[in-house]
Structure formats: C-alpha cells, structure tokens
Amino acid sequence: MKICITSQGKELGSEIDPRFGRCKYFIFYDTETDQYxxxxxRWREAAQGAGTQAGQFVASKGVSVLITGKIGPGAERVIKAAGIKVIEAQGMVIDAINKVKQG
Incomplete structure (x- = not known):
C-alpha cells in the first residue's frame, strides 16, 4: 500500500505538516517495501488553488491513504474522488505510518 504524509521535513522523523495544500513536503511511503x-x-506558494493542485498530484501517485493535519474542501473533493482515505493526524511521520501499518 502506498501512503502519502504531509511533512515539515524530508525524513520519517519529521513532524506531520498540519496543512495539506501548503505543506512543505509530501512523503510517499510504500508499506510493502518500506521505501519512501x-x-x-511546489504548490505551497500558489496564490490560489494550492490544495486542488496538490490533491491532483497526490492522486496521480497512486496512494491509498493520505495522512495530514487538515484538508480544505477543494483538495478533499479531489482526494475523495480518487478513492483515497484521509486520516487527520499530528505528531511524527513515522508514528503515523506505523499506526496505519498496524491497522
């Protein structure tokens, strides 16, 4: 399964970014290979539509689960239309990944 986590940094020990469309990084994690x-x-500085554009990008990566702080209505429509499950979380990226892996 492929997971996307909004992150404030590039490492699994980074904090989850509370903003979806304006997050600093997306971490794409594959639970089968443990690779990320x-x-x-690149949309975080957009004047408008950051969430929608970020949502389209995430959907294009074939993820099943999105872990983020909050997601706006435009991004949520794109994500849900792609059949991606949204989990609101805070804390460390690796902790959220482990919770999803454990079920």
Missing amino acids: EAVEN
Whole structure:
C-alpha cells in the first residue's frame, strides 16, 4: 500500500505538516517495501488553488491513504474522488505510518 504524509521535513522523523495544500513536503511511503520518497510541495506558494493542485498530484501517485493535519474542501473533493482515505493526524511521520501499518 502506498501512503502519502504531509511533512515539515524530508525524513520519517519529521513532524506531520498540519496543512495539506501548503505543506512543505509530501512523503510517499510504500508499506510493502518500506521505501519512501520526499517531494517538495511546489504548490505551497500558489496564490490560489494550492490544495486542488496538490490533491491532483497526490492522486496521480497512486496512494491509498493520505495522512495530514487538515484538508480544505477543494483538495478533499479531489482526494475523495480518487478513492483515497484521509486520516487527520499530528505528531511524527513515522508514528503515523506505523499506526496505519498496524491497522
């Protein structure tokens, strides 16, 4: 399963970024291989539509679960239309990943 976590840094020990569309990084984590990739959010400085554009990007990566602080209505529509489960969380990225892996 592929998970996306909004993050304030590039490492699994980073804090979850509370903002979806304006987060600093997206961490894409594969639970089958335990491999991850951190991608800078290029839409975080957009004048408008940051959440929708970020949502389209995340959906294009084939994730099943999104872990974030809060998600706006535009981004939520895109994410839900893609069939991605949204989990609101705070704390460390790795802790949220472990909770999802444990079920």
